[in-house]
Amino acid sequence: MTRKHRKHPYRKLPLPSNAPFELKPSSRKGWGAFAKTRISKGATILIDKPLFIIYKPSLKITEEDVLMAFLRLAPADKETFLRIRDNGSASFESLLATMAQNTFQVHTGGSNLAAFGMFVLLSRFNHSCSPNSTIPTSVSESGRETLAILAKRDISAGEEITFNYLPGFELKSQHERHQLLQFTCKCEACHASSSAQRASDMRRTLVRGLQYLSRGKDLDEQTQDSTLPFSIDPELKKAAEELRIPLSSRFLIDLLSMALLEEEGLIDDLIVKKIQTVSGWFETERNDRIAKHAMAQATWREKFCVAARLYGREDAADHDVAMELQTMRDLALEQ
Numbered sequence: 001m002t003r004k005h006r007k008h009p010y011r012k013l014p015l016p017s018n019a020p021f022e023l024k025p026s027s028r029k030g031w032g033a034f035a036k037t038r039i040s041k042g043a044t045i046l047i048d049k050p051l052f053i054i055y056k057p058s059l060k061i062t063e064e065d066v067l068m069a070f071l072r073l074a075p076a077d078k079e080t081f082l083r084i085r086d087n088g089s090a091s092f093e094s095l096l097a098t099m100a101q102n103t104f105q106v107h108t109g110g111s112n113l114a115a116f117g118m119f120v121l122l123s124r125f126n127h128s129c130s131p132n133s134t135i136p137t138s139v140s141e142s143g144r145e146t147l148a149i150l151a152k153r154d155i156s157a158g159e160e161i162t163f164n165y166l167p168g169f170e171l172k173s174q175h176e177r178h179q180l181l182q183f184t185c186k187c188e189a190c191h192a193s194s195s196a197q198r199a200s201d202m203r204r205t206l207v208r209g210l211q212y213l214s215r216g217k218d219l220d221e222q223t224q225d226s227t228l229p230f231s232i233d234p235e236l237k238k239a240a241e242e243l244r245i246p247l248s249s250r251f252l253i254d255l256l257s258m259a260l261l262e263e264e265g266l267i268d269d270l271i272v273k274k275i276q277t278v279s280g281w282f283e284t285e286r287n288d289r290i291a292k293h294a295m296a297q298a299t300w301r302e303k304f305c306v307a308a309r310l311y312g313r314e315d316a317a318d319h320d321v322a323m324e325l326q327t328m329r330d331l332a333l334e335q
């Protein structure tokens with residue numbers, strides 16, 4: 001480590017005494033957080049409290065908002081704020097720029113105002129499109145908003161700890177991800193050989209197409225139909241949009257999506273929740289038996305292989321499922 005790195009202001013950032021990570025220069029981007037010991041899957045890596053929260057009715061924060069929040073800080077917190085560097089090296093040009101690069105939106109507990117927390121430590125973790133940790137949203141008991149970062153899988157000592165900055169990144173190709181990130185990501189998923197890269201892009205795009213069939217709309221809400229990165233047979237697309245995809249096909253679509261995400265190393269509790277399978281919905285006894293047997297398998301790939309026997313089968317619940325999904329869609333539209 002060079003003298004410059006030993007003197008770096010991040011050396012003085014106050015880490016929790018039991019933190020299983022340290023801050024160091026990263027080959028990925030500026031500085032990053034690295035595991036000091038082995039961290040088990042599901043373990044909490046850090047619970048971070050924001051230095052301050054700015055509440056605004058809109059997403060627009062001004063330099064003055066940040067200045068006011070900064071001036072109200074205790075002297076030690078002011079010092080912490082001033083230690084933050086752009087990409088680990090140069091100082092930021094403005095308070096607003098510091099805020100923009102170190103902010104997470106937090107839940108406001110029923111308030112209509114958007115809440116932006118200044119998270120100094122959490123913001124030191126770099127992005128990866130194949131991350132080993134995740135940040136589910138939570139609220140602390142004290143009522144102050146906190147965010148936790150948890151290990152998605154076992155992390156070895158010395159490994160850089162990363163999470164994903166992009167919503168819906170699982171379904172985006174490398175090109176799409178880099179456009180949204182506005183920097184060239186050097187993570188394992190982006191840095192793979194070109195054939196592995198193409199396979200990764202293909203898997204993620206395929207999952208997005210499969211999920212379109214299951215939901216009748218794109219998982220990436222921002223994208224208009226015309227710009228979907230895949231094409232679907234018009235008849236099938238119409239059937240998906242009208243929620244006419246039979247239950248057995250829905251089940252297979254979701255299992256195949258999970259098997260592909262498993263291949264990408266992206267399975268965690270959040271994605272399992274996002275792509276809930278319809279395994280418990282079958283009414284035809286034989287279908288239900290196969291579905292249960294499939295779900296008892298260890299991996300998503302194995303679940304899919306067992307469930308493949310259901311392909312093309314009708315189920316007594318098909319009509320009710322379509323009605324139920326329509327009701328759910330109507331309710332979602334009302335909200």
Ligand SMILES: [Zn+2]
Binds near residue numbers: 130186
């Ligand atoms: Zn990447």
